[in-house]
Amino acid sequence: SCCIQLINPNTSLSMTERILTAARDVAAPGTDIFAVCPEEGAPSIEGHFDEAIAAIGVLQRIKEGREQGVDGHVIACFGDPGLLAARELASAPVIGIAEAAMHMATLVATRFTVVTTLPRTLIIARHLLQQYGFERHCARLRAIDLPVLSLEDGSGLARRKVREQCLNAKREDGVGAIVLGCAGMADLALELSAELEMPVIDGVSAAVKLIESLHGMKLSTSKQGDLDFPVQKELSGYFKGLN
Numbered sequence: 001s002c003c004i005q006l007i008n009p010n011t012s013l014s015m016t017e018r019i020l021t022a023a024r025d026v027a028a029p030g031t032d033i034f035a036v037c038p039e040e041g042a043p044s045i046e047g048h049f050d051e052a053i054a055a056i057g058v059l060q061r062i063k064e065g066r067e068q069g070v071d072g073h074v075i076a077c078f079g080d081p082g083l084l085a086a087r088e089l090a091s092a093p094v095i096g097i098a099e100a101a102m103h104m105a106t107l108v109a110t111r112f113t114v115v116t117t118l119p120r121t122l123i124i125a126r127h128l129l130q131q132y133g134f135e136r137h138c139a140r141l142r143a144i145d146l147p148v149l150s151l152e153d154g155s156g157l158a159r160r161k162v163r164e165q166c167l168n169a170k171r172e173d174g175v176g177a178i179v180l181g182c183a184g185m186a187d188l189a190l191e192l193s194a195e196l197e198m199p200v201i202d203g204v205s206a207a208v209k210l211i212e213s214l215h216g217m218k219l220s221t222s223k224q225g226d227l228d229f230p231v232q233k234e235l236s237g238y239f240k241g242l243n
C-alpha cells in the first residue's frame with residue numbers, strides 16, 4: 001500500500017477538497033490519500049509574492065508528513081512552490097503538479113500547450129519549463145484571464161474559458177497535448193480530453209501516479225548531494241520547529 005500526502009499550498013478549503021477528489025479518482029486500490037493546506041497563508045497563489053508565502057506552509061506540511069511516515073508528497077499548485085526545499089526536508093518523493101503534468105505530456109505528444117489562470121502567472125510556468133528542461137516541448141502558454149478562485153465560484157465561467165482556450169490551442173498551436181495549469185482545473189481534464197479527442201492533462205492525477213510509480217520502484221528523494229536534509233542550525237521564531 002501507498003500513503004500520499006496531498007498539499008494544497010493555498011488556504012482555500014473548497015479547492016483542497018476538489019483536489020483530493022480528483023486525486024482519489026485515479027489512485028490505485030492500495031493507495032490512501034489525504035489532503036492538507038497551510039493553517040495560514042494565501043487563499044490563492046497568483047504570483048511570485050504568493051509563491052514565497054505559500055512555500056513556508058508547504059514546508060511545514062512536508063515536515064509533518066515525513067513524521068507521519070507518508071510514502072510521498074504532492075505539491076498541488078501549478079507553480080510547484082517550495083519543491084526543492086521540500087525535497088531537502090522530505091525522505092519520501094515530492095512531486096509538483098506542474099512537473100508531473102509536463103512529464104506526462106512529453107510521453108504522449110511531441111509538443112504541448114499550457115492553459116493557466118491569470119496572464120501574470122505565465123512567467124511562473126515559463127520559469128518551470130526552463131528549470132525542468134521542457135521549453136522546447138511547450139509550444140504555447142495560454143491564460144483564461146480569470147483569478148484562481150473563479151474556478152470555485154460555481155458560475156461555470158472559468159470552465160467555459162478553459163474549454164475555449166483548449167479549443168484555440170487545438171486549432172492554432174500545432175500541439176498534441178494540453179496541460180491544465182491550475183490544481184483547480186483538475187476535475188476538467190477527463191471531460192475536455194473526451195470532447196477534444198486529445199490528451200488534456202491534469203497535474204494532480206499525474207503527480208499521484210508518479211508517486212505510486214516511484215513507490216513501486218522503491219525510489220525516494222535522493223539524500224546524496226544537494227537534496228540531503230538541510231544543514232542543521234538553530235532556526236528562530238516561527239521557523240523554530242521546521243528543521
Ligand SMILES: O=C(O)C[C@H]1NC(=O)NC1=O
Nearest residue numbers: 044045077078117182183
Ligand atoms: O498559478 C495558478 O493559476 C494556479 C495555482 N495557484 C493556486 O492557488 N493553485 C494553483 O494551482
